[in-house]
Amino acid sequence: xxxxxxxxxxxxxxxxxxxxxxxxxxxxxxxxxxxxxxxxxxxxxxxxxxxxxxxxxxxxxxxxxxxxxxxxxxxxxxxxxxxxxxxxxxxxxxxxxxxxxxxxxxxxxxxxxxxxxxxxxxxxxxxxxxxxxxxxxxxxxxxxxxxxxxxxxxxxxxxxxxxxxxxxxxxxxxxxxxxxxxxxxxxxxxxxxxxxxxxxxxxxxxxxxxxxxxxxxxxxxxxxxxxxxxxxxxxxxxxxxxxxxxxxxxxxxxxxxxxxxxxxxxxxxxxxxxxxxxxxxxxxxxxxxxxxxxxxxxxxxxxxxxxxxxxxxxxxxxxxxxxxxxxxxxxxxxxxxxxxxxxxxxxxxxxxxxxxxxxxxxxxxxxxxxxxxxxxxxxxxxxxxxxxxxxxxxxxxxxxxxxxxxxxxxxxxxxxxxxxxxxxxxxxxxxxxxxxxxxxxxxxxxxxxxxxxxxxxxxxxxxxxxxxxxxxxxxxxxxxxxxxxxxxxxxxxxxxxxxxxxxxxxxxxxxxxxxxxxxxxxxxxxxxxxxxxxxxxxxxxxxxxxxxxxxxxxxxxxxxxxxxxxxxxxxxxxxxxxxxxxxxxxxxxxxxxxxxxxxxxxxxxxxxxxxxxxxxxxxxxxxxxxxxxxxxxxxxxxxxxxxxxxx
RNA sequence: GCCAGUGUAGCUCAGUGGUAGAGCGCUCGCCUUGUAAGCGAGGGGUCACGGGUUCGAGCCCCGUCACUGGCUCCA
Numbered sequence: 011x012x013x014x015x016x017x018x019x020x021x022x023x024x025x026x027x028x029x030x031x032x033x034x035x036x037x038x039x040x041x042x043x044x045x046x047x048x049x050x051x052x053x054x055x056x057x058x059x060x061x062x063x064x065x066x067x068x069x070x071x072x073x074x075x076x077x078x079x080x081x082x083x084x085x086x087x088x089x090x091x092x093x094x095x096x097x098x099x100x101x102x103x104x105x106x107x108x109x110x111x112x113x114x115x116x117x118x119x120x121x122x123x124x125x126x127x128x129x130x131x132x133x134x135x136x137x138x139x140x141x142x143x144x145x146x147x148x149x150x151x152x153x154x155x156x157x158x159x160x161x162x163x164x165x166x167x168x169x170x171x172x173x174x175x176x177x178x179x180x181x182x183x184x185x186x187x188x189x190x191x192x193x194x195x196x197x198x199x200x201x202x203x204x205x206x207x208x209x210x211x212x213x214x215x216x217x218x219x220x221x222x223x224x225x226x227x228x229x230x231x232x233x234x235x236x237x238x239x240x241x242x243x244x245x246x247x248x249x250x251x252x253x254x255x256x257x258x259x260x261x262x263x264x265x266x267x268x269x270x271x272x273x274x275x276x277x278x279x280x281x282x283x284x285x286x287x288x289x290x291x292x293x294x295x296x297x298x299x300x301x302x303x304x305x306x307x308x309x310x311x312x313x314x315x316x317x318x319x320x321x322x323x324x325x326x327x328x329x330x331x332x333x334x335x336x337x338x339x340x341x342x343x344x345x346x347x348x349x350x351x352x353x354x355x356x357x358x359x360x361x362x363x364x365x366x367x368x369x370x371x372x373x374x375x376x377x378x379x380x381x382x383x384x385x386x387x388x389x390x391x392x393x394x395x396x397x398x399x400x401x402x403x404x405x406x407x408x409x410x411x412x413x414x415x416x417x418x419x420x421x422x423x424x425x426x427x428x429x430x431x432x433x434x435x436x437x438x439x440x441x442x443x444x445x446x447x448x449x450x451x452x453x454x455x456x457x458x459x460x461x462x463x464x465x466x467x468x469x470x471x472x473x474x475x476x477x478x479x480x481x482x483x484x485x486x487x488x489x490x491x492x493x494x495x496x497x498x499x500x501x502x503x504x505x506x507x508x509x510x511x512x513x514x515x516x517x518x519x520x521x522x523x524x525x526x527x528x529x530x531x532x533x534x535x536x537x538x539x540x541x542x543x544x545x546x547x548x549x550x551x552x553x554x555x556x557x558x559x560x561x562x563x564x565x566x567x568x569x570x571x572x573x574x575x576x577x578x579x580x581x582x583x584x585x586x587x588x589x590x591x592x593x594x595x596x597x598x599x600x601x602x603x604x605x606x607x608x609x610x611x612x613x614x615x616x617x618x619x620x621x622x623x624x625x626x627x628x629x630x631x632x633x634x635x636x637x638x639x640x641x642x643x644x645x646x647x648x649x650x651x652x653x654x655x656x657x
Numbered sequence: 658g659c660c661a662g663u664g665u666a667g668c669u670c671a672g673u674g675g676u677a678g679a680g681c682g683c684u685c686g687c688c689u690u691g692u693a694a695g696c697g698a699g700g701g702g703u704c705a706c707g708g709g710u711u712c713g714a715g716c717c718c719c720g721u722c723a724c725u726g727g728c729u730c731c732a
Contacts, residue, residue: 124661212727213660220729224660227727259668268705268723326658327730378732383658384723386730396732496732533732565689592689600693614691626692634692 018069027064034060034198037072047074049197050083057083059149059195075234085110087147087185087197088137088206088232089117094188095136096228099129105190106166106216106225113242114231118214120166124226125211133228134208144201145186149194152180160189166216167191205239206232248491254543255389261548261605263539263556264390273387273394275536280556283585284542285397285535287554289375291428291653292399292531295420301373301401306353308377312345318352319509329381346379351503351528354402355510358524363514368524369405369413375535376400390540397535403527404512407453410525414461414483414500417529421485421498422465424531428653429545431487434494435467438475438482445479446504454502454525455481479505489545495537501528549606549628552657553650559586560607561623562598564614566590571618575611575639582643584650603628608657609646627657 017025017036025036033051037044037060051058052071057079064070073080089108096103096119104120119125125133152160154171157180161167170191174180183192185200197203207230214227233239250256258264263281270276277285293303312331315321320328331343347353354372363370377397386392403413426433437458440451458481462469469483476482480502487497503526506512513521532538542550552558559579563572569590579586589598595612602610610626617623617636625642626634648654 127662210726211661214728215659218729220659224728226660229727266724272723380732383730385658385660385728387724392731398732499732530732537732562692564691567689594688594695595690595692597690597694598692603693610692612692616691624691631693 015064016067017064018067020069020071029065030063032061032063033058033070033072036064036070040072044072044074048072049074049077049080049202050195052077052079057195059147060198061149062195081234082110083195084197084203084234085115085232086195087200088203088230089115090147090183090185090188090190090192090196091137091140091200091203092117092133092208092228092230093119093190094140094185094200095133097188098140099133099136104166104225105164107170108190114209114229116214116227116229118216118225118227120216120223120225124213125228130208130211130228134206137203137206137208140186141200141203143186144199146199147196148184149196150182150184152182154180157182157191161191203232205234205236206230207239207243245491249493249544252491252544252547253389254391254540257543257548258390261543261556263543271394272384273382273392275390275393275395281539283556284539284550284554288532288535288538289397289399292424293373293375295424295531296371296373296401299371299416299420301371304354304357304372304374306350306357306374306376307347309344309346310353312343314352314356315345317509318355318506320348320352324348327380327382329379348378348380350374350376350378350398350400351402351506351526352510355506355512355526358404358512359510363404363512363524365406365514365516365522368514369403369409371401371403371413373399373401390536390543393534393536396537398530399532399535401529403529404507404514404524405527406514406522407450407457407525410454410457410502410527411461411464413527414458415464417498417500417527417531418461418465418467418483420531425485425487425497429542430655431489431497431545433497434486434488435462435469436472436475436484436486437462437469438472438477438484440476440481441474441478443478444476445508450504451481454504458483458500458502477501477503479503487541489541490547491544493544495541497533497538498531499529499533502526503528547606549608551649551653551655552608552646553653555606555608556585557587557605557607558584558646558650559609559611560602560605561586561588561611561613562595562602563588563590563618564595564612568613568615568618572613575613575623578639579611579643579646582647584646599626602626609642611642629657 013029014026015029017027019025027036034045034048037048048060050073051060052073053064054068086109089110093105093108100121106118106120108115108117157171158168160182161171171180181193182189183194183196209229209231211226211228213224216222216225231242233242258281261280262278264278265276266274267276297303312321328348329346331345333343357372358370375397377395379395382392382394405413425431439455482499482501485498486494488494506526507523512524514524516522561572561576563569572588572590576586576588589601591598599610606628608628612624612626622636622638623642624634624636
C-alpha cells in the first residue's frame, strides 16, 4: 500500500516519497516560502491541484504566480468565485460553463432577467467577500448517480453529465457554499484571488448554438498583481483610443449614414487616399507577380450563382434578386455579386485552354455586397459593401505548390514587410463533409504544407477546419498592441472547376480539370484599412498618410513663402496643405499633431529669407531641425519610395 | 438573426414630468504669433422615428430603425 514513488523536480533532483504524498506536502518539504507561493502543480506536464495525491513516479513542478499556467488556473477559479457570488445573490440562477479565456474568464448563467451594471457591481463586491472568506477549493470524485443527484436542480449541468463517457472520472469542486461540476484544477483557496474586475454582461447561446436558449454571460478579468490588472485595464483604454471608428471620424477618413444603410461605408477624401494607395500597392504587386488584371460586372443573372452552387445555399448572404430591365423576360433575374470567383471562372471558360496556358492568374480589386446579419456589423471590420483584393489561380495539381509559394511571397511583402505585422499561419484540413477523394485531399494538404515548409514558415493545423471544397491556409496577423486579426486566406477549390466544367487540354491531348486557388492578400480594403488605423493609431507612415506635410507660416508675412514651399513639395508628388489660418502657431501645431500629420514644415522669417524650413516630426515634441528644402525632399521622397514605417 | 444597453447641437456629453444646456468644433471681430488649445461675440437641436399615457413628455409605456457590447456567422 504505502509503496515508495520517485518524484523528479525541475532541477533534476529526485525525491523518494510514500505513494499518496500530495504536491503540497512536497512543496512544504522544499520550503515554507514555496509552499506559501504554491498555486498548483504540474505533474508529468498536466496541471493538477496541489492537494492531489501522487501515486506513481512522476516529474513535478510547483506552480507559482510566475507560471503562465497558474494564471489560467486563477482565472478558472475566478469563474467559480463569480458563480459562487451569483448563486448567493440570485439563488435560482442556473449555471452553464465558466472557463478561463485570454486575459480573464466568464461564466454563463440561466437567470430570469439579464444582469444590469448595478448587478455587476453587487456581484463584484460579493466576489470580494467570497475571496476574503478564503474558502478552500475541495475536489471530490463522484459517480454518475451522485453527480446527477447533486445537480438535480441544474438542467444544464445534467446535460453535461449525460455527455461524459463512462470512462471519465466525474469530479466536483466546492468553494464555501458553491459546488460545481468541474474537471479542475483550482487554486488552493479563494483568498488567492485578489486583483480582478467584472467587465461586462452579454447574452450568449447555450453551447454556442443559436437554436438553443440564451444565457447571460458575465465577463471578468483576473491577475496576480495589482500592476498587471491596472496594466490590462490601461491596455483596454489604449485599445479604445485606437478604435478605428473613433479615429475614422477624428481624422475625417470615412463615415456611415443611417440614410445610406448599415454596413455601407462612405470613404472621405482622406480615407480614400489610403484605400487607393493600398489597392494600387496590391495591383502593382499582382502585375509584377504575373497576375492578369480583369474587370467583371457588379450584377449578374442569378443563374450564375446556381451554377456556382452559391444558390440556394448562401441565399441568406446575398441581396435578393432584382428584375431585368423593361422589355426583357420577367423570369430573368439579376443579383448583386457577393464574390468574384464565378465570373473569373467564366473568363477561364470563355475559350479552350491548354496546359501550356496554365497557370492562369486573374486578379481584380472589386466591390462585392453581402447581406451580413445586422448584429455582426462593426465599423470597417465587418461591412456589407466591401472591396476585395481578389484573385483566382487556375492551375494543375502539380503547379499548386509553386502557386501557393507565390501567394506566400506576396503576403510576406505586402503584409509583413510593409507594415511590420507578425504573421501566424494555420492549415485547415479536410472536414467531415467534403467533396473529392481522399487521395486528392492527401495530395492537396501535403502540398500546402510543403509550400509553407519550403518558405521556412512554421504553422499550426486546424484539423477539420477546411471548407467542403478544399483545404486552405489562414493567415492571422498581430498588430502593434498585440491583438490578432484574420488576414490573408489562400483557399484551394476542387468544386468550382467541377461545377463550371472547367478543362484544359493536357500533354496527352485529353481534357483535364484544373484546380482553382482563391486568394486575397489584404482580404478586404475596408477591414484592412480598419486594422491599419488601429495598428498605427491613426499615425500612418508617410507613404500612406492622407496629408504628408503641413506647411505652417509663423505669421502672415511668411504666407507667400509657405505657399511657394507647398508648391515645390506638391510638384514632387507629395500631399501637402498650408495652414495659414489666423490661429496662433501653438494652436496650428497642435492641430497638426492631433491630425497625425507626419511632418510639419514651419516657415518663419529666418526660413523665408534662407529658403529653408524648420521641420517638426510627428510625435517628437519640441525637437526640430532646420533644413534645406532639398534635404527635406530627399528625405521624404525616399521614405515614400521605400514605404518606410517611420515616422 | 438572437440577448441586453444606448440614441439630446457637427463631436463628446449634462439634463428624474413644467419654457432645451456645457465644452470643443463652426461663423464673425480683435490679436500677427518661433513649436500641443490667445480673447470676445454669434449661429446651431421636430431631444432617432412612429404611436400611447398625461393638463403637460427629452424624461413614463409600446413599436420601428440605427448604433454599442456579446452570441452565432465571417473577409
